Amino acid sequence: MATLSDAYKVIPMTLKHIIPPDFESLKRVPDSHVWPQTDVDLPLQDDDEKPERSIPVIDLMAPNAVELIGHACEDWGAFQLTNHGISTNLIDEVESQARRLFVLPTIEKLKVLRSTDGMTGYGASRMAQSFPKLLWHEGFTIMGSPLHHAQQLWPHDHQVFCDLMENYQKKMKELAHQLLLVMLKWLQVSEEDLKWTFSMAQGSLQLNSYPACPNPKSTIGLAPHTDTMLVTILHQSDPGLQIFNGKSRSWVTVLPVAGALVVNLGNLLQIFSNGKFQSAMHRALVNQYRHRISMAYFYVPPADSMVGPFARFERPVYRTLVLKEYLQIRHEHREDSLSVIRIDDED
Numbered sequence: 001m002a003t004l005s006d007a008y009k010v011i012p013m014t015l016k017h018i019i020p021p022d023f024e025s026l027k028r029v030p031d032s033h034v035w036p037q038t039d040v041d042l043p044l045q046d047d048d049e050k051p052e053r054s055i056p057v058i059d060l061m062a063p064n065a066v067e068l069i070g071h072a073c074e075d076w077g078a079f080q081l082t083n084h085g086i087s088t089n090l091i092d093e094v095e096s097q098a099r100r101l102f103v104l105p106t107i108e109k110l111k112v113l114r115s116t117d118g119m120t121g122y123g124a125s126r127m128a129q130s131f132p133k134l135l136w137h138e139g140f141t142i143m144g145s146p147l148h149h150a151q152q153l154w155p156h157d158h159q160v161f162c163d164l165m166e167n168y169q170k171k172m173k174e175l176a177h178q179l180l181l182v183m184l185k186w187l188q189v190s191e192e193d194l195k196w197t198f199s200m201a202q203g204s205l206q207l208n209s210y211p212a213c214p215n216p217k218s219t220i221g222l223a224p225h226t227d228t229m230l231v232t233i234l235h236q237s238d239p240g241l242q243i244f245n246g247k248s249r250s251w252v253t254v255l256p257v258a259g260a261l262v263v264n265l266g267n268l269l270q271i272f273s274n275g276k277f278q279s280a281m282h283r284a285l286v287n288q289y290r291h292r293i294s295m296a297y298f299y300v301p302p303a304d305s306m307v308g309p310f311a312r313f314e315r316p317v318y319r320t321l322v323l324k325e326y327l328q329i330r331h332e333h334r335e336d337s338l339s340v341i342r343i344d345d346e347d
């Protein structure tokens, strides 16, 4: 079975794009990180004037959860989830371990820098190399056990970090699986159609760090993007996440709801659902006072599995291909990738 790491090996990054700056020492935003933009605003409460406020908040235990989730996937490609069964305590502990990592001095963090053809470890996000400007962000990517890296950071005190990260990934995987079943039900697709994913799915946990920024409006944490994989389960305790609303053509802030997790769909679910579900365009803004941490869990099929609309869709609008090939397309075409694999049907 080909893993995601195998697939990304042939799509290396340059060191220049992997090494984040020493944010702590920057008293102003360097030109390398200045983005031309006019609409970067992070309201800290709901805007009552706006008809379509933000993504729905859904209780997983609600009797009509399938319908609520189905609609949210169609309308937004994202929702906040409460009553998901993951303890607040675990979430808080994972966040505090992530913070423990990111507050380390830069020279310590560079000990666990991702290699140019690697997937795990410390560094800027993979999308960084698609833009002329750099991002106000650093990340730490985990797949399975982070032992190797954690040992280098904390030779005598890495067990708590490892145990929490492994436990969190396990819980996230179960939740992602459960959510996919709900989505399949709504799409009237049998579980059989995603069998390979359920038996062989991988997951990847991305710890995101957005240090406090001297001039938050001049830069961006993560530029607008959709996630590539099936579903992403994200946790944020400080605001920063925004989702693009296609109908009103505006950005809406996802205000953190205590204990909730943000679920957003990636490109693969848009493909599998034949475009019935959309992958949400989103971005992360930074702020002047808080060092914001978020944790994103990506649910990923094996790299050599086929991705294409479910058989129940008689008129597929996307062509079927191997995930590895799609990752290559993503690398070359970024947010145009879905249109690249679209089947043009004139009649």
Ligand SMILES: C=C1C[C@]23C[C@H]1CC[C@H]2[C@@]12CCC[C@@](C)(C(=O)O1)[C@H]2[C@@H]3C(=O)O
Pocket: 004, 119, 125, 126, 127, 128, 141, 204, 206, 222, 225, 226, 227, 228, 229, 266, 298, 300
């Ligand atoms: C499992 C994943 C999902 C990846 C690629 C791989 C490891 C790192 C993930 C992220 C994390 C940050 C945003 C993103 C857009 C990025 O640049 O790196 C994500 C990307 C994707 O969804 O494409």
Ligand SMILES: O=C(O)CCC(=O)C(=O)O
Pocket: 206, 208, 222, 227, 234, 236, 240, 241, 242, 282, 283, 284, 294, 296
């Ligand atoms: O930090 C956030 O709110 C967003 C993170 C994100 O989009 C990602 O990791 O893909």
Ligand SMILES: [Fe+2]
Pocket: 225, 226, 227, 232, 282
């Ligand atoms: Fe994302």
